[in-house]
Amino acid sequence: MDSTRTMTYIEAIRDGLRTEMRRDPDVLVMGEDIGGEFGGAFKATKGLEAEFGPRRVMNTPMTELAFIGAATGMGLMGLRPVIEVQFADFISTGFDSIVQYAATTHYRWQAAVPWVIRAPADGGIRSGPFHSQNPEAWFVHTPGLKVVAPATPADAKGLLLAAIRDNNPVIYFESKPLYRSLRGEVPAGDRATPIGRARIAREGQHVTVITYGEMVRQAVLAADGLAPEVGVEVIDLRSLKPLDRDTIMASARKTGRVVVAHAANRLAGVGAEIAADVGQTAFEYLDAPICRVGGLDVPVPFSPPLEDAYRPGADDITAAIRETVAY
């Protein structure tokens, strides 16, 4: 199928869910407020119950431990549940069921747990400490999970398809600020984006920005602003676990200058691992210290001036690139 359609990021998520539910009767969606006409806090599942019925579009009580644990049991029995946690911030209420049970199961007794958690993450939308978080580092640090974070509508659909078809628990961090603000071409039908393969979002010769999620848009903005004097290569990781180390290292060796950026707080974030890995693996190729851009080590604040002070954007990435290039 070669045709593409233009749609928003959240429409691409819905298209991905619908594609998989039509293709595979074992796929179901579950979570709080996702059913009926309401269709979820962000309307990602709107219209699905009308097409697939309440058996496959399951509203749950406010019990993350129970319904994530139940999804694990369903997965063990061969179903492929897709769980919506409403906000990524709330994923902590189901923590044990994810990192202790689901993540360890295949290693311990060789049983596959094929579920996906859709975690609406990220801020910049004035939603305060509990509706703005980026908790991906917790899960990247957990053996047995896979973690993805799409930055485009095409990958929002493609990575969701891949995540649903994967036989492991996959946490899919979707970026709330992209939901309706980003439109793009999305292939029709079932074109999955392979988990573990990064994308060069923009080619450049002088410096590499490694990032994911909404920060890809910010990095491309920064790169556009610096062109043509500085050639910025932007790597959209797409998958945080496993990381595409080949693409990361190839770009680092090519440009010799690396900036790692994410909206999550910088301290012990995913970027720290990438920076350390590049520093060790591509040391001889580097012409400047690796620079990290990330949120501050504070709860995500509510008020616009405070949140803007917390959260990195294109300006911070631009400053980091300039510093790295000038070194």
Place this chain on the structure above:
Amino acid sequence: MTRLPDDLSIDLHYWMRLTRTMDDQLVTLWKQGRGVGTTFNQRGHEAISVAAGMALAPDDVVAPMHRDLGCYLVRGMTPRRLMANQLGRATGVTRGRDGNLHGCGDLSLNLIGFISHLPQTMPVALGAAMSFSYRSEPRVALTFVGDGSSCAGVFHESLNLAAVQRAPFVVVIENNQYAYSTPLHQQMAIDDLAVRASGHGVESRTVDGNDVEEVYGTVEAAVAKAREGGGPTLIEARTMRMLGHAIHDGAEYVPQALLDEWEARDPLLLHEEKLTSRGLVDREYLARVAEKCREIVADAVEFAESSEWPDPGTVTDGVYAA
């Protein structure tokens, strides 16, 4: 309660005796320094774990916990694999990945493995039950929790979700009076754990957990109800943990009088008396069964101790499913 068929009563005894024999052997191994890590004592729990396991149909799914050795045995997990798991060998259920009874899941036996974070396995078993509803299969899922884990949030979340979903799900609380060293009255302000069900709209029963036939009959009825679409049941089975939490624990905190009271009602001996008084078996039969169980367990120890250790080169294998 109607009397169980004689063959079934005799079978229940066999599995309880095998469980007791294996548990006694584990205690001995550890006291001799032949154990690895820890092992969890089973004494007092044999009637519950055996009867609940037996009351299920082969297609039903069960998620036992760390005092349910009997259930694993009844469901077809061999003493050899279980013993090798206890000793961390490559031939154990988890190939050395997890210890004692932890993680002893095997979907070919419809067994779901548990984790230490009790009762995090409860919603997993519930999910199995929900998958049966999803696929309109006439199957039931059962799991066990303790008095201690019945205090945890996930217990209540799961019971609530089970009720809303009217899932074919049975939960057996093994109320053994202690959560590690903490007695019931310091864990909860109720005496009757079955009342935990009513707040969630779930039916409950309370049984003598040392009467294997009573446990069997009650679980069987709950399983039948679940299979017919009648929804979940919570069963409180009262017993006593007769030894420590795990092998290291002398349980000096348990009053001797309490142990004496329950020792007089040992589930295995109670059932043996019942069988002999009914004339179903004689002392000679019981001795033969005990000897057979000793042979099976000795073979399991021999198998486990002569099994290979897992190859350290495989330490990263199997984190992910293909």
